[in-house]
Amino acid sequence: MSDDGDSDICDGCIEAICCAFFVDSLGGKTLFRIVCAIVIFAVLATGFTLLVIAFVTRPVGVTVEDAALARLALANKNATATALAYDFSLAVAVRNHNWIMRTQHTAPLHAELLFAGARFARVGLAGAGGLVQPGNKEVYHATAAADSASVALGSAGVAEFVRESTAGVFHLELRVLGEVRYQPRHHLHRLHAICPLELALSTATSPATFRKVKCAAFS
Numbered sequence: 001m002s003d004d005g006d007s008d009i010c011d012g013c014i015e016a017i018c019c020a021f022f023v024d025s026l027g028g029k030t031l032f033r034i035v036c037a038i039v040i041f042a043v044l045a046t047g048f049t050l051l052v053i054a055f056v057t058r059p060v061g062v063t064v065e066d067a068a069l070a071r072l073a074l075a076n077k078n079a080t081a082t083a084l085a086y087d088f089s090l091a092v093a094v095r096n097h098n099w100i101m102r103t104q105h106t107a108p109l110h111a112e113l114l115f116a117g118a119r120f121a122r123v124g125l126a127g128a129g130g131l132v133q134p135g136n137k138e139v140y141h142a143t144a145a146a147d148s149a150s151v152a153l154g155s156a157g158v159a160e161f162v163r164e165s166t167a168g169v170f171h172l173e174l175r176v177l178g179e180v181r182y183q184p185r186h187h188l189h190r191l192h193a194i195c196p197l198e199l200a201l202s203t204a205t206s207p208a209t210f211r212k213v214k215c216a217a218f219s
Contacts, residue, residue: 057182058097060132062193062215064174065139066091068208069199072170074161075148082153082161084120087145088113088199092125092176095137103132106188107179111142114173116160120151125176172197180219193217 068089075083090111096103109126112119125140132138153161164170176193195215202208 057101057185059189059217059219060103060180060191061095061097061137062176062191062195062217063093063095064090064195064197064213064215065093067174067197067199067210067213068202069170070202071145072199072201073165074158082158083148083150084115085147086113086121086149087143088121089141089143090123090125090174091139091141092174093137093139094132094176096132096134098134098182100134101182101185102134104181104183105130105178106181109140109176109178109191112175112177113144114175115151115170116153116157117173118151118153118157120149121146126178169198169200172199174215176215176217189219191217191219 066089069087070089071085071087073085075085092111094103094109105126105128107128108124109130111123111125113121113123121144123142123144125142126138130138174195174197176191176195178191180189180191181187182189193215195213197213199210200208
């Protein structure tokens with residue numbers, strides 16, 4: 001056997017002897033106390049971390065669960081102003097990402113629908129005082145229709161509307177606006193979510209498909 005092999009065996013023996021001597025010198029009770037102290041420290045550190053995370057406010061999330069556009073057409077137009085006829089339905093969800101804090105609507109929750117940056121519809125989703133429980137979501141449904149709603153598109157906006165109408169798909173923007181409070185805290189947070197939508201006309205005989213949209217929410 002080579003000298004290197006003898007050296008490795010010797011080193012291993014020395015480490016084993018030293019470890020056994022160290023454990024024996026500590027004694028069973030002392031070693032048990034050290035292990036218990038380490039476990040208790042780890043549990044307390046984990047509990048403190050989870051407690052801090054639980055009380056850190058996490059903004060709500062907003063998604064469009066469903067949207068259907070039964071009608072969207074030009075009612076009349078001129079060079080500077082336009083009127084739209086529309087009929088649509090929405091299902092908007094507000095999710096509370098917090099672990100223990102409830103989310104309360106401290107102001108009415110509204111949705112606005114825009115085309116080319118111009119608002120043509122506004123509809124209420126929820127009244128003030130509504131709650132979203134921790135870790136849950138609330139889905140709010142709304143419908144709106146009008147035969148002639150004024151909207152300032154201008155000539156460029158009208159031209160874009162005609163192009164999208166011909167293509168059969170409208171690029172719209174949904175804005176969800178409100179105000180929330182994370183109980184038991186008293187600070188009020190403005191809720192503003194922007195949701196890009198691509199909607200085709202949907203009818204009872206030919207319903208358009210819709211994929212859930214995650215909104216960019218600010219609060």
